[in-house]
Amino acid sequence: MAKVVVAPVAEMPPGSRRRIQTETRAIAVFNVGGEFFAINDRCPHGGGSLSCGVLTGLVESDGPGRYRYSRKGEILRCPWHAWEFDLRTGRSVCDPARMKVRQWPARVEPGAALAAETFPVSVEDDYVVVEA
């Protein structure tokens, strides 16, 4: 896997997202409350671009008339057929055993650590980085 610099951290505040294109694939990168997640941009169900999806929460119920809402902002809904994916596991909510979107490691690295690589970075800044 190669390291890809997505953006300076300052340009990806919580709630923001980016779509990046590597040589071989498109990847959707999300900042959820300060944590970064990266997944393939292509929905494994019907092919929708997941970077255009909605970040929502998990609605669950243990019986009619009862519900609980959790995981706010951690569930991604495809912009086409609304399949839901858990950003922490990549797995579909409805069919976790069979439907999964590929994840890629995403983290923040200081520019100083990246300066040795071939990216144009400033050593004073931090960057969102994806290994893909």
Add this chain to the structure above:
Amino acid sequence: MNELTTTRAEAVKATRTPLVDCDIHPRLPHPTALKPYLSARWWQHHVTYGRRVRHGYVKGHPYPKAHPVDGMRRDAFPPGGGMPGGDLDFMRAQYLDPCGVTHGVMNVLSPTGAGESNADYAAALATAVNDWQVEEWVRREPRLHASVCVPYEDPEASAREIRRRAGDPAFCQVLLLSRTAEALGRRRYWPIYEAAQEAGLPIGIHVFGYAGYAATSTGWPSFYIEEMAEHGTSCSALLTSFVFEGVFERFPKLKVVLIEAGFAWLPSLAWRLDKVWARMRDEVPHVTRPPSEVLRSHVWVTTQPMEEPDPPKLQHLLDTMRWIGRDRIMFASDYPHWDFDDPDRALPHAMDPADKAAIRHGNAAAVYAFARGG
């Protein structure tokens, strides 16, 4: 916009066969787009009183449609503004070009006069939206073909609109919706079928509409998800009406295309109709052939939204398609709606390539007389 990796995109394109999409939805880009096509009298009415459709929720849908603006793909809003489906250049860039569409059938859903209670306004809207389709879409894009929108609850006015468009190569079918004031086979609607047969135009029936009744025959459902699952039952009822009213005996050249209704319910309907016909044929003596044969000779279905059994059960879907007849199934995408099917992925991988080609192109080419474009 969705992008395949370069190599995969090239591989897919290299093996593509021609593609007819039987369900593309252009939409007015902004509320005043019809103004140039309505008379001053009807434009004033349009902005002063507006639509009064046969519907329990006159000003909107009974349920939010899960996606913005009546159920749009979230990535289909044109960057230049306006509504999804409202910008031809963006439709080309996002869908027609990258997906290799050879011919596209346009089905405008609103406002068209469909289900409108004011008969004169309904007729004016239908004529206006048909003129708009020709001027703004068909003239600019030879791959696109218009459907004749008609105020179908006024069959005489509908027949006049069909005859006005007869012979115009811009139009390839007549468009009805599935939920109507009466069952669509009833004689009240026959002037529409007479004019369509005379013009050589198939009748396309797109799901939804304005019956004025609950979406299910057992009352108003609580959830949108129930309405999405209902279309097979209303389309079963309307096909049953077509068969037993004798529409196809009276109009033997009539073709009916069901759009967005799914199709796995169709074989069991045909078996059920054959069974009751064998026992009660004398109630409807004008039906001289088994209903399954009537359906097989006059009805086509479109793919989107296909039933999607779990991968181990995919053979069931292929069996169902064989029972319907693979020559009766045509591809549809529903662009730009949220349940859009990507033509490169929608058909099962395991399907025979010749069947795939028939569904993508050959069957539609036999149903529609495309006089223009690719």
